[in-house]
Amino acid sequence: MTDYSQLEKRLNYTFKDKQLIIEALTHKSYKKPYNNERLEFxxxxxxxxxxxxxxxxxxxxxxxxxxxKIRASLVNESGFTLLAKTIDLGEYIFLSSAEENNNGRHKxxxxxxxxxxxxxxxxxxxxxxxxxxISISLLEASHPKIDLDSLSKDYKTALQELTQASHGVTPQYELLGSSGPDHKKEFEIAVTLNNEIIAKAKGKSKKEAQQKAAQIALEALKA
Amino acid sequence: MTDYSQLEKRLNYTFKDKQLIIEALTHKSYKKPYNNERLEFxxxxxxxxxxxxxxxxxxxxxxxxxxxKIRASLVNESGFTLLAKTIDLGEYIFLSSAEENNNGRHKxxxxxxxxxxxxxxxxxxxxxxxxxxISISLLEASHPKIDLDSLSKDYKTALQELTQASHGVTPQYELLGSSGPDHKKEFEIAVTLNNEIIAKAKGKSKKEAQQKAAQIALEALKA
Known part of the structure; x- marks a missing residue:
């Protein structure tokens, strides 16, 4: 697609230099003398x-x-993928047919x-x-509530999105046990993927332990 | 010192809001309701x-x-310490007397x-x-030649500065051995600190292996 007017409309910005937006949309697989890696940097x-x-x-x-911590929850691959999707960026990317057949436009x-x-x-x-x-308007549209609580809730969601994309499965949470007196109980939760434990964490509530385990799993899977 | 005029002269910038520069110069040890961590972020x-x-x-x-790679060699603790020293920033930092006695002004x-x-x-x-x-003028003054070659040479220097500050010793480089045919020789170098190996690396020349080993050691010591 070489008509950028829809994309520019969604960005609320019209490029003066069309070569610049072409470069930004060119994946390295497209084998041109330029690609979007420098602009990405x-x-x-x-x-x-x-x-x-x-x-x-x-x-x-x-x-x-x-x-x-809040920035790390917004500025990462899944955060930017979310923003890219709101402007249908995938439609406009130039990529090789091999990459195209490999579902590249949705990676x-x-x-x-x-x-x-x-x-x-x-x-x-x-x-x-x-x-x-442009960035803040897209960010605020995708994250109606930016605060520590609601962002940390996103670890489980982010993990699920990641494992569904990469492994085609949904992570499961298992209570491994609890310890300590009633007023100071601690819960240990494991995240499993295909019945295999990929991360464990302890927390003051099951919910907190799940969030922490999801965060650890996310970091491990990304590394 | 509460006269910032010399510092402002070196920066070539006069702060309108003096509270802002005070906050930027206040180390957390100084126990004020504010410190420079948010501005550092x-x-x-x-x-x-x-x-x-x-x-x-x-x-x-x-x-x-x-x-x-070039940015990583400039944007790091030793790089910014170098820039801070060219404007004598240490003189102006507000810190606790404990931190002061602990050589904090030079950390x-x-x-x-x-x-x-x-x-x-x-x-x-x-x-x-x-x-x-301001930043580019300080950067260019401290790095008369910014290119990949001369920046990568800085790993050995950076390591030496770091180990002298933190351990009071100079790193030593030891040839562990070489392998491969003459036209494709590889050298293995170890960096030692107090006779203990802290990193090893291979390279096509002794110099290259030393640089790589210094870089690995730097990363390990900083982690």
Whole structure:
């Protein structure tokens, strides 16, 4: 598709230099003298700053540990894939037919990288303020409630999305046991994938232990 | 010291809001209701973008792997400590007397964090362009030659600086052996600290193996 008007409409930005948006949409499999990896490198840093500053202002009383944690839950492959999907970015990516047949247009890594590249391209052409406006508007539309509680709830969802995409299965949570006196009970939960334990965690409630286990599993699967 | 005029002169920037620069210079040990950690969080992302964009423009033909590698060699604790020292930032940091007696004013982590916080403060008050101007001018003054070759040479220097600061000793390099035919020889080098091997690496020359070993040791010591 070489008509970017729909994409530009969704971004609320019209590129002056069409070669720039073409580069941002070109996956390396497409075998052109250019691809979107350099713009992705730039866009990655642009998004880190934009989301960091947004949280810095939104949570004036949170320390940097909390800010880093919230940012990490937004600025990652599944977070950017979500944003890419809201603008149907996959439709516009140039990729090899092999990659196309391999479901490339729907791959989280490909979508997330192209999203970063597009934001890098906006930054280059129109500056930080414009890139900020676009990114924050997409972010807020996809995350109606940005706070520590609701973001940490996303670990289980994120894990499920990841394992369904990569393994075609849903993770299961198993209570391994509980310990301690009633007023200070601790629960241990295991996450399993195809009946195999992939992570364990303890928490003050089953819910907390599940979240922690999901987070550990997510990190392990991504590494 | 509460006269910032010398520091502002070295930065080539005068803060309008003096509370902002005070916050950027306040280490958490100083036990105030504020400290520089939130500004450090912001400044870290600002510097990542500034240096990333600088390299993106300076090396139009390098791929993102190369750009990431060069950035990693500039954007790290020893890199920022170097910049902090060129503006005598240590003199201006507010810290507890315990931290002061513990040589805190010269600690790389403390200097590097304060440097990030100062850049974060400039960004907040004066925007990205001003932060860029200041950072790039300090960076270029400290690294007269920014290219892949001379930056990768810095691993041995960086390791030496780190081990001298943290252990009071200089790392030693030992040839463990070489293998392969003459036209394709490989050398294996160990870095030792107090006669204990802290990293090993192979390379096509002794120099290359030393650099790689120093890089691995650096990463291990920082982790």
């Amino acid at each position: 730039l866009g990655d840093a642009v998004l880190d700053l934009i989301v960091g500053e947004y949280l810095f202002n939104k949570f004036p009383n949170s320390n940097e540990g909390v800010l880093s 989280p890594s490909l979508l997330s990288n192209a999203f970063e590249a597009v934001i890098g391209a906006v930054y280059l052409e129109a500056g930080l303020e414009k890139a900020k406006e | 912001l400044g870290d992302a600002v510097l990542d973008l500034i240096v990333g964009e600088y390299l993106f423009n300076k090396f139009p033909n390098s791929n993102e792997g190369v750009l990431s 790389p982590s403390l200097l590097s964090n304060a440097f990030e916080a100062v850049i974060g403060a400039v960004y907040l008050e004066a925007g990205l362009e001003k932060a860029k101007e």
